[in-house]
Amino acid sequence: MTSKDFEAIIIGGGQAGLATAYYLLRAGVDILVLDDQEDAGGAWRHVWPSMTLFSTAEFSSLPGKPMPAYEGFPPSDHVIDYLADYEQRYRIPVERPVHVDRVERVAGGYRLHAGDRSWTAPHVVAATGTWSTPFVPAYPGLFTGTQWHSANYPGVGPFRGSSVAVVGAANSAAQIAAELTGVAEVTWYTRHPPRWMPDEVDGRVLFRRNRQRALAVQRGETDPGADSELGDIVVLPQVRAARDAGWLAATPMFNSLNEVRADHLIWCTGFRPSLGPVRRLLDGTTPKYPGLHLVGYGDWTGPGSATLTGVGPYAKQTARTIADSFGMTCLLYTSDAADE
DSSP states (O other): EEEEEEEEEEESSHHHHHHHHHHHHHTTOEEEEOOSSSHHHHHHHHOOOOOOOSSSSGSSSSSSOOOOOOOOSSSSSHHHHHHHHHHTTTOOOOOOOOOEEEEETTTTTEEEETTEEEEEEEEEEOOOOOOBOOOOOOOOSOOOOOEGGGGGGSSSGGGGEEEEEEEEHHHHHHHHHHTTTTTEEEEEEESOOOOOOOTTHHHHHHHHHHHHHHHHTTTTOOOOOOHHHHHHHHSOOOHHHHTTTTTTOOOEOOOSSGOOSSSSSEEOOOOOOOGGGGGGGTTTTTEETTEEEESSSSSSSTTTTTSOOOOOOOOHHHHHHHHHHHHHHHHGGTTTTTTO
């Protein structure tokens, strides 16, 4: 068994891991990022072909380096290229593919295990995201067709000329159902009527709202929460076209899988945090011990923290806590754009 020591190790090389690495490197902390992907891009390497950001490029940047301009909403390959370039720009030390099997508490910090390799550090940042842990609710009955989840939805190819049931009342379901209406017979199941955001609202408005929430939390105030009146579904151009054509009429949710009459069933029912390697070190979602940090999992780790442009403040806060333990915080108080 080989073992190496670092001051901080980040599990996950997606947007949350890279943002945290950026700030830790600026503070002079000796770090390593362990990523289980074959190459850069994080979960964006696995999204369906037509998936895009909800925001334009100028509202979709990690700290330091802006995302290159793009006309409209950037697709996944634009995001992947940006994340790969970000790694190179800041010389972020990433080892991949490395699947961390477990993290254990040891004297002076933590030991991370991946097969016959191990690493130790007084600080571990879990930035593993949610994409690898899709959630499917339990329903009675039997569905005899093919079941999918938005996590492995491959695009329209396998569904042409078939009947498809899509389950979910948020963005993924609306986007996938809209895309499939042109090639298949689609039934869209929701537990409540779709809550459309105003047509003029996109990720830029959500970013501003999340920024207000983050600033309130940083000031020690109560999180004002998401704007519940705004809606749940961003009306991207393809979604708007299908909705306005009358192709996205929702059907009340079934009570049993026996009721679903379709060749395919696509669950767009969200994800759970991929906390496997560190789960034994948590009390629910709270670390049991100092030196373990969680970044980028959604609102419970900070409003907007699961987004490209929203993760920065929480990555910086985590890096500051780690740097403080080594007396190395001073460089984190300069502007994020100073090195551009």
